[in-house]
Amino acid sequence: MSKTQHIGATLKAGLWQRIPPFRLVLGLCPSLAITTSAENGLGMGLALAFVVTLSNGIISSLRNVIPGKVRIASYIVIIATLVSIVEIVMKAFFFPLSEQLGIYIPLIVVNCIVLGRAEGFASKNPPLISMADGISIGVGYTLSLTLIGSIRELLGSGSWFGLRVFGESFEPLAFLILAPGAFITIGILLGLQNLFSRWRGEKFIQS
């Protein structure tokens, strides 16, 4: 496989084959917690995409320098630095959104996706392709979070990105905005994705 094809395949993998949090069951906490509206989902997804792309790039450039024994600690320091940057930038330019996302922005540090990609991909591959992987996982995560947020916002409060969609007569299912709605929405979406994969005859159904 040529190099460009390889990068193309990596870019595509994050959108379906490895799409978090459905295929790659990592990073569930923010996907449950902040997806009460489509806007929050989009913001969180973009913040994570930024961190995972840059951390993959940096870690993969340093992969021959970092000693094996302290690699996890070094990864965490790199990731924490990037997360602090995101946190400060969001507070400066998107203050309402950063208040909404609350502690889940600093918690990107312990988001398993970032560390998982660092350990599983960036530590073994050259920088360019690692960044491609970061972009693809990040975009996949953004899409999933926006989708979950849209479903919960549409049915739970009858709006989308803050705009009212349904008329006055629509009675919102308030329970979707609360904690249980998050679990059930993601569970059902995961089931539907499995169903679709089985119908297409794909082979990567998780146990």
Added chain:
Amino acid sequence: MDLFYLAISSTFVNNILLAQYLGHCPFLGVSKRIGTALGMAAAIIFVTILSAIFTWSTFTYVLRPYGLEFLQTLTFILIIASLVQLVEIILKKKSKALYNALGVYLALITTNCAVMGVALLITRKELGFIEMLVFAIASSVGYALALLLFAGHRERLQISAIPKSMQGTAIALVTAGIMSLAFIGFRGMAA
């Protein structure tokens, strides 16, 4: 009385797992058997309380007096990571039995957002020392409670007939949703 309210509200009403959504990776990962869930729960209670004490002290006596709040994320994760390492080394030396019981879960805790989440929530709520201690204990006990209850459910799920597409994580999430619905019932008790 306030401390009692704080304890009840952080164990049941704002259950860290089912209402605050923190620490889900181990929640889905190790909840397949009650035995492993018990080990994880013990390790979490232990590390959460210790790390809450250390991060609170660092934040109150070092970061805030010098106006270094923006270093919070970086400091906290370093404290938690080194604390987990330290606990691991000490346990290995002093109490082999407990070390073997906790096993690999101890190392996994570094990336458990419940530990970091409790530390961050404490600084956000600006709690004092005693309140911080109560909050950390109550939250981690709440986590352990939810984890054990859920592990019990999952053991039953393994022997039930579930549609193929819903097996595994999908049905686990829906089950967690129903459990979370039950925990909402505690809302009337304390805000």
